[in-house]
Amino acid sequence: MQRFFQQKLGLVWLTIIFLFLYLPLLFMVVFSFNSTRQDAVFTGFSWRWYEALGRDTKIVEGFWLSLQIATVTGVLSAVLGTFAAFVLVRYHRFWGRAVFSGMVNAPLVMPEVVIGLSLLLLMVGVQNAVGWPERGLLTIILGHTLLGLAYAMVVVQSRLMEFDRALEEAAMDLGARPLQVFFLVTLPQIAQAIVAAFLLSFTLSFDDVVISEFLSGPGVNTLPQVIFGYARRGINPTIYAAASLLIATVSLGVVAYSVWVARDARKRARDAQINRAATRVS
Amino acid sequence: MTNAYRLLERRLAPGRRFVIGLPFGWLTVFFLLPFFILLYISFVDMGSDIHPFKPLWDSQAGVLRLKYENYLSIFRPTEGGALFQTVYVDAYLRSIGYALCTGVLCLVLGYPFAYFIARAKPSIRPALLMMVMLPFWTSFLLRVYAWKGILADQGVVNQLLMWLGLTREPVQMLYTSVSMLVGMTYVYLPFMVLPLYANLVKLDLRLLEAAKDLGATPWKAFWLVTVPLSKAGIVAGFMLVFIPAVGEFVIPSLLGGPENLMVGRVVWDEMFSSNNWPRASALAVSMIALVVVPLALYYRHLGNAAQPIADGPVADPDPSPKGVT
Numbered sequence: 221m222q223r224f225f226q227q228k229l230g231l232v233w234l235t236i237i238f239l240f241l242y243l244p245l246l247f248m249v250v251f252s253f254n255s256t257r258q259d260a261v262f263t264g265f266s267w268r269w270y271e272a273l274g275r276d277t278k279i280v281e282g283f284w285l286s287l288q289i290a291t292v293t294g295v296l297s298a299v300l301g302t303f304a305a306f307v308l309v310r311y312h313r314f315w316g317r318a319v320f321s322g323m324v325n326a327p328l329v330m331p332e333v334v335i336g337l338s339l340l341l342l343m344v345g346v347q348n349a350v351g352w353p354e355r356g357l358l359t360i361i362l363g364h365t366l367l368g369l370a371y372a373m374v375v376v377q378s379r380l381m382e383f384d385r386a387l388e389e390a391a392m393d394l395g396a397r398p399l400q401v402f403f404l405v406t407l408p409q410i411a412q413a414i415v416a417a418f419l420l421s422f423t424l425s426f427d428d429v430v431i432s433e434f435l436s437g438p439g440v441n442t443l444p445q446v447i448f449g450y451a452r453r454g455i456n457p458t459i460y461a462a463a464s465l466l467i468a469t470v471s472l473g474v475v476a477y478s479v480w481v482a483r484d485a486r487k488r489a490r491d492a493q494i495n496r497a498a499t500r501v502s
Numbered sequence: 503m504t505n506a507y508r509l510l511e512r513r514l515a516p517g518r519r520f521v522i523g524l525p526f527g528w529l530t531v532f533f534l535l536p537f538f539i540l541l542y543i544s545f546v547d548m549g550s551d552i553h554p555f556k557p558l559w560d561s562q563a564g565v566l567r568l569k570y571e572n573y574l575s576i577f578r579p580t581e582g583g584a585l586f587q588t589v590y591v592d593a594y595l596r597s598i599g600y601a602l603c604t605g606v607l608c609l610v611l612g613y614p615f616a617y618f619i620a621r622a623k624p625s626i627r628p629a630l631l632m633m634v635m636l637p638f639w640t641s642f643l644l645r646v647y648a649w650k651g652i653l654a655d656q657g658v659v660n661q662l663l664m665w666l667g668l669t670r671e672p673v674q675m676l677y678t679s680v681s682m683l684v685g686m687t688y689v690y691l692p693f694m695v696l697p698l699y700a701n702l703v704k705l706d707l708r709l710l711e712a713a714k715d716l717g718a719t720p721w722k723a724f725w726l727v728t729v730p731l732s733k734a735g736i737v738a739g740f741m742l743v744f745i746p747a748v749g750e751f752v753i754p755s756l757l758g759g760p761e762n763l764m765v766g767r768v769v770w771d772e773m774f775s776s777n778n779w780p781r782a783s784a785l786a787v788s789m790i791a792l793v794v795v796p797l798a799l800y801y802r803h804l805g806n807a808a809q810p811i812a813d814g815p816v817a818d819p820d821p822s823p824k825g826v827t
């Protein structure tokens with residue numbers, strides 16, 4: 221009886237919270253197909269907001285700009301984050317380790333406004349001194365990478381910590397040079413984490429408004445900046461259309477990624493089983 | 503053995519220098535240096551339009567002039583009003599207030615949620631967690647924006663309330679504390695749920711059986727066993743919500759009215775509307791205190807168990823592999 225009650229309560233609570241979490245997404249998908257600007261009553265099905273989306277040059281340009289920025293940010297963050305994770309996991313004693321660890325982790329907790337403002341002050345100072353860089357693509361990438369690096373580091377770090385160093389030692393005993401060890405042994409083992417780090421920093425960059433608002437120059441607007449501008453002015457179903465496309469992409473991506481991860485995990489489990497069987501036979 | 507190891511170390515030395523130097527240099531240039539510039543500008547006078555701030559070094563008098571004015575003006579109103587009655591102090595207190603309320607709301611909604619996920623069948627847990635994470639991967643900005651339509655005077659919620667006959671006139675929710683708290687709770691709920699889940703799923707169920715054997719009702723066992731044991735998760739979740747919420751910039755801009763100004767927006771206005779760089783910098787520096795103080799308390803609470811704060815939803819972007827194997 222008690223158990224039955226608890227299960228029912230659990231079911232109800234889970235349903236309510238999931239409804240809360242998915243209501244805005246559902247809302248945007250539904251009203252992106254509405255035939256009028258109204259967003260409380262569904263007046264009829266139409267593709268007009270999707271057509272408006274394709275014609276909106278600001279959104280289209282913002283999309284390509286954001287895609288470029290997010291891709292470069294993702295790559296830079298994954299690479300630098302992997303380096304930083306290596307430093308924190310493998311090198312325990314070097315000059316300034318405490319400072320380093322503080323600097324890597326700080327962007328995780330620092331308000332984005334502070335990151336944006338301080339980087340803006342640096343960029344303006346440099347620009348006044350040497351006339352470069354113009355505020356825009358490059359400065360936004362640098363800002364996003366600061367944030368992305370920190371998140372990428374956390375992801376790679378957790379994978380590196382559970383990494384079995386005996387594998388590297390074995391490779392070295394067999395005569396592999398340090399770089400060979402890294403590329404042939406270590407990298408394949410942490411590749412999944414690096415991909416996850418890339419995806420995470422890509423997403424963060426693609427979604428960021430605050431840092432971009434501080435670091436972009438006149439006429440340079442990322443997709444979130446364009447949307448932010450529209451959003452402050454009022455309701456615009458074109459944005460719902462953009463959101464629906466994004467939701468579709470992300471859902472597909474997440475499903476594909478989790479299938480890949482699950483298959484990888486199954487493969488690893490099978491390998492482990494085979495290994496166990498092999499040891500038993502021998 | 504040690505000799506061979508030392509030899510290896512020496513062979514690896516150039517690589518080691520590169521591996522440390524690259525991220526170290528990057529962060530020094532793009533994190534530490536900007537921070538010191540921010541600190542510097544927060545201590546100087548406001549300048550003209552062309553040079554937004556004056557140098558610290560007064561070359562005419564040949565002295566260093568540290569200006570505390572920018573910090574003092576945060577607390578001291580210009581036209582002789584009472585101390586602490588400034589827009590800045592108001593914005594600070596409001597930011598802390600909203601962040602605390604968001605934390606409490608996330609805890610109230612998120613704790614049972616995390617609890618029931620942790621008690622669900624192990625086979626469906628990864629799917630449930632993935633469903634918690636999925637909205638996180640879609641745009642934060644767009645999800646906040648959707649609430650603007652949902653909570654509007656003619657929005658879905660008001661239509662529903664009027665249809666149910668609960669109200670005749672639309673209730674204003676948008677641009678009030680209601681929309682602010684709904685938006686913030688919505689965005690930060692996963693940050694609370696994931697650390698709580700990670701904690702609750704590890705709970706040894708035999709302890710609950712023991713409590714039951716000793717005569718505790720399930721309700722009592724929950725409050726006396728489950729909740730105290732999940733304290734670490736509660737504190738971690740609260741921190742993960744409070745810290746980003748206190749510096750929130752987008753949600754007050756979209757869902758808040760003029761009277762819901764938070765400190766992030768004040769820094770922006772000071773910088774770009776008033777063009778007062780030194781005061782914007784001083785405000786930004788003092789914003790860091792909003793994060794550092796709770797963090798310091800948190801680490802003291804943890805003792806010296808060094809656990810990175812980022813153990814939250816972002817630290818584990820894909821929870822699905824857990825439990826799959």
